[in-house]
Amino acid sequence: MIVHTIFFYFFSVIAIFSSLMVITSRSTINSVFFLILDFISVGCLFIMVGAEFLGMILLIVYVGAVAVLFLFVVMMLNVAEQKQSWFIGKKSTHIPTGLIVSVLILLELLVVVGGWRYKEDLMSSSSLLISNISNTHQIGLVMYTDYILYFQIAGIVLLLSMIGAILLTFRERVGVKKQSYINQISRNPSTAVELKEVKSNQGVKIDD
Amino acid sequence: MIEYLQILGQEIYKIIFLLVPILVSVAMIVWLDRRVWGLVQKRRGPNVVGPFGIFQTLADALKYIFKEIIIPASANKVVFILAPIVTMTLALVAWAVIPMSKDLVLSDINVGILYLFAVSSLGVYGIIMGGWASNSKYPFLGAIRSAAQMVSYEVSIGIIIINVLICVGSLNLNDIVIAQTDLWYVIPLFPMFVIFFISALAETNRPPFDLPEAEAELVAGYQTEYSGMMYAMFWLGEYANILLMCAMGSILFLGGWLPIMDIYPLNLIPGPLWMIVKILFLFLLFALIKAIVPRYRYDQLMRLGWKIFLPLSLIYLVLTASFLFYFDKLPKVNI
Numbered sequence: 001m002i003v004h005t006i007f008f009y010f011f012s013v014i015a016i017f018s019s020l021m022v023i024t025s026r027s028t029i030n031s032v033f034f035l036i037l038d039f040i041s042v043g044c045l046f047i048m049v050g051a052e053f054l055g056m057i058l059l060i061v062y063v064g065a066v067a068v069l070f071l072f073v074v075m076m077l078n079v080a081e082q083k084q085s086w087f088i089g090k091k092s093t094h095i096p097t098g099l100i101v102s103v104l105i106l107l108e109l110l111v112v113v114g115g116w117r118y119k120e121d122l123m124s125s126s127s128l129l130i131s132n133i134s135n136t137h138q139i140g141l142v143m144y145t146d147y148i149l150y151f152q153i154a155g156i157v158l159l160l161s162m163i164g165a166i167l168l169t170f171r172e173r174v175g176v177k178k179q180s181y182i183n184q185i186s187r188n189p190s191t192a193v194e195l196k197e198v199k200s201n202q203g204v205k206i207d208d
Numbered sequence: 209m210i211e212y213l214q215i216l217g218q219e220i221y222k223i224i225f226l227l228v229p230i231l232v233s234v235a236m237i238v239w240l241d242r243r244v245w246g247l248v249q250k251r252r253g254p255n256v257v258g259p260f261g262i263f264q265t266l267a268d269a270l271k272y273i274f275k276e277i278i279i280p281a282s283a284n285k286v287v288f289i290l291a292p293i294v295t296m297t298l299a300l301v302a303w304a305v306i307p308m309s310k311d312l313v314l315s316d317i318n319v320g321i322l323y324l325f326a327v328s329s330l331g332v333y334g335i336i337m338g339g340w341a342s343n344s345k346y347p348f349l350g351a352i353r354s355a356a357q358m359v360s361y362e363v364s365i366g367i368i369i370i371n372v373l374i375c376v377g378s379l380n381l382n383d384i385v386i387a388q389t390d391l392w393y394v395i396p397l398f399p400m401f402v403i404f405f406i407s408a409l410a411e412t413n414r415p416p417f418d419l420p421e422a423e424a425e426l427v428a429g430y431q432t433e434y435s436g437m438m439y440a441m442f443w444l445g446e447y448a449n450i451l452l453m454c455a456m457g458s459i460l461f462l463g464g465w466l467p468i469m470d471i472y473p474l475n476l477i478p479g480p481l482w483m484i485v486k487i488l489f490l491f492l493l494f495a496l497i498k499a500i501v502p503r504y505r506y507d508q509l510m511r512l513g514w515k516i517f518l519p520l521s522l523i524y525l526v527l528t529a530s531f532l533f534y535f536d537k538l539p540k541v542n543i
Contacts, residue, residue, distance in 0.1 A: 064329030
């Protein structure tokens with residue numbers, strides 16, 4: 001158990017430290033790197049409580065895909081260096097907004113965690129039945145039977161948001177040449193080459 | 209406390225016995241790659257150092273160790289140094305779950321295939337960090353290309369893995385191998401095997417998809433500013449990743465450590481040997497393709513990934529699932 005505790009504190013200290021560094025570090029790139037470190041250590045914490053499927057999915061989805069896009073955006077937009085740190089700058093408009101949001105989240109957490117203890121017949125980790133089924137199977141058994149409707153609705157919401165994002169950024173550009181593979185392959189010399197008479201001092205007009 | 213130390217010692221002992229063979233085989237595989245490349249082009253390839261030139265890679269590694277590490281003045285030093293370390297570590301760390309036989313595996317975890325997938329999707333970071341930290345145009349362009357390429361092809365690799373998983377019913381790598389005792393998945397899922405192989409080429413930045421380091425356009429891509437040992441680490445990590453992809457292919461489709469047929473002389477050969485033979489077979493394909501196929505253009509590469517491989521593997525997934533459902537062959541979970 002001691003080793004387990006040591007590892008727990010190791011990962012949670014890293015998680016808290018890196019989440020603090022996300023909001024305090026001056027370079028945006030470093031913030032994203034600390035965010036990745038945060039995701040990884042939270043994933044390790046998930047694995048330590050036995051939820052190996054959730055931990056791995058967290059790594060694949062957040063670290064493998066979402067954070068890569070964050071890095072992309074930050075690198076492309078070139079917002080690498082912030083001139084002043086948020087706690088030093090005098091007239092920062094971010095602090096009140098951030099404070100309101102974080103106070104709200106804190107209140108929500110208090111309500112949830114407080115209400116949790118007074119709800120009757122709520123499943124808690126102490127009353128869990130330890131079974132032989134791996135938790136991947138267990139999640140599947142619950143998600144695709146009892147909660148299939150919610151699962152599908154979530155999928156459709158994600159699909160809609162994807163289509164919305166594509167529509168928002170899509171613009172049709174005129175005058176762009178496109179390559180048609182079928183046309184290219186089906187060309188042959190008899191249709192591709194055209195002989196023209198060129199009159200002296202007049203030239204020819206070639207359409208493309 | 210002493211018990212824990214003993215366990216720790218044993219684990220470290222095991223890890224070293226895993227890492228040393230991998231590093232040696234990476235060195236050998238580099239030599240093999242160059243030899244095959246040479247033979248295809250009617251050259252001899254490296255044949256001077258040691259018998260058949262086997263020690264060529266060791267000589268190269270020695271040269272790299274004694275070269276000076278140059279860090280560009282405008283580079284972000286921490287990230288610049290971290291990038292090759294991340295690449296190398298991630299390439300080696302994935303080997304912890306690869307089963308060489310039923311018992312010969314460092315950690316036999318429940319979600320082995322997810323672990324492999326997660327670690328290979330983290331591989332992007334080494335490249336993107338290296339490219340950005342160099343603070344130079346070619347490495348940055350190479351890194352952006354490479355990251356986009358790896359993220360795109362991961363999607364189709366993920367769906368191919370799901371294809372195999374609905375036939376197996378477990379995420380454990382040993383279970384995946386055992387489920388192939390009667391029939392290797394390369395036969396029913398042959399189109400998926402082909403797509404997996406091509407996606408693996410793109411995922412490891414191998415020719416014909418080596419656009420991140422296309423030397424005609426980008427000098428050496430994200431490795432341009434690296435020198436000495438740091439370049440060698442990128443290079444080792446790349447080859448360790450290639451070996452890992454070959455191991456993944458042989459576990460998912462070629463029956464891992466199982467013999468070709470379970471008949472008398474063949475099943476005397478131990479499992480690890482079969483596994484090595486299969487990895488080598490896939491690697492020979494990798495090496496041959498490097499030598500004979502010209503490089504893709506970048507938009508063609510993206511088109512191939514998103515417009516052809518992704519729909520094909522999704523369609524095949526639906527086909528596999530309906531076949532299994534209709535003939536009542538879905539894997540049973542013992543609850």
